[in-house]
Amino acid sequence: MNVRRRLISTTALAAAATLGAVTLSACSGSSGAAGSKEDGKLDVVASFYPMQFLAERIGGDHVTVNTLTKPGVEPHDLELKASQIRELGRADYILYLKGLQPAVDEAIQQAGVEHTVDAATLTELEEHGTATGDDHGHEEAGHEEPGHEHGEGEAGADPHIWLDPVKYTEVAKGVGASLEKADPDHAADYRKNTAELVKKLDALHGKFDQGLKNTTTRTFITTHSAFGYLAERYKLDQEGISGLDPESEPSPARIKELRDTAKREKVTTVFFETLASDKTAKTLAGDTGLRTDVLDPLEGITDKSKGTDYIEVMESNLAALRKALGAK
Known part of the structure; x- marks a missing residue:
């Protein structure tokens, strides 16, 4: 895939490691269950909007969702600040799509949060795109x-799975199951919210x-x-x-x-x-x-x-x- 590879600067990573070392150490070993925060909600970090939408709809009242990619920012071009990298380390649950945002992929790997879900593993990615003039x-x-x-781009795994309502439904089901595991006390609500969202996505596919x-x-x-x-x-x-x-x-x-x-x-x-x-x-x-x-x-x-x-x-x-x- 011919997407610009924006890497997190060494300075930003070093700063995050220094400023957030204690937090990362404390959080990476936690179970990530709801109730670990004062408000009792699961602290969720989503990489960009399609992941945010799933986390909010399925998580409902039991989650607080923060998004790394703010409105109006082109996701492919995202560069993380040290504060955002620290935020990742404090999360109970991370939802992202590997291969879309290299800077995010690297930071998440370093954060080491137990309940980290790659949406690309919840459905099958395919290759779209050919070299110029092919075929x-x-x-x-x-x-x-x-x-x-x-x-204009080489063939490769296409990350844009959310634009197919059927594949997005598969991802939604996987997110629901992973939230149940991360926060078993509210599993019934996550199942209910997932079923409601799946129904809406099925209707969208029908349209x-x-x-x-x-x-x-x-x-x-x-x-x-x-x-x-x-x-x-x-x-x-x-x-x-x-x-x-x-x-x-x-x-x-x-x-x-x-x-x-x-x-x-x-x-x-x-x-x-x-x-x-x-x-x-x-x-x-x-x-x-x-x-x-x-x-x-x-x-x-x-x-x-x-x-x-x-x-x-x-x-x-x-x-x-x-x-x-x-x-x-």
Whole structure:
């Protein structure tokens, strides 16, 4: 995956180790059960919004959730402060997605908290993304497989599992089970909250499945190749301007390919996202006479988001896809 690898600075790690040594030593050996804090709540640290949403919905009144990636910050670019690294060491429970944020991965490994859950282990990751120009002969012949994408980036494990409601449901179930283990006194509530969330995610999947079943075109163009799982689930073709890294620049050859694809596949819209520049999307749209619209990869909720939580923004994404694809 061609994502910028931002490493935590040696200075920050050293400072965290010095300032938080006592805390880390005390916490790493604890069971992490609720009641260890004065308010009796489980102290949860989530790496970024999709993990925060699960922790809050499933944890309910029994957890206090802090998020390392604040609203408006591009998760791939996150650099942790010493205070955030210390916060990790004090947590009862950590929920993150390995492979998305290298700085977070390194800090979590050093924190040594017993109840640390990697969401990537709760479902199966797949490879989305190809090297530039790969397999275009099949594309021209009309033999491209649904869900296949092209982009500027090497093939690798795609971390964007939360954009597929089915995979996100699998992760939710795993998070629920892990919270039961971390805080057995409230296991019944975690099971109940998990079941309620799973029901909502199943309903969301049903809306996508029915809403995207009959469309004029199956192809959509997006600046950030984050929608490989979604495209595969609902038999769509994602064409990414950039690869899995939202900040990578497309080559002139790639832009030409996209223009040809847009014409051939009757594409109407170039999608961009809320946390990255829309310059390339607007340039491509202007050159090809296409519209632009937002397809939110849901890496964070801000005042620009078309919804207040995961469910609402995903429903907004569905509406945007239906319009762009000519859903019937």
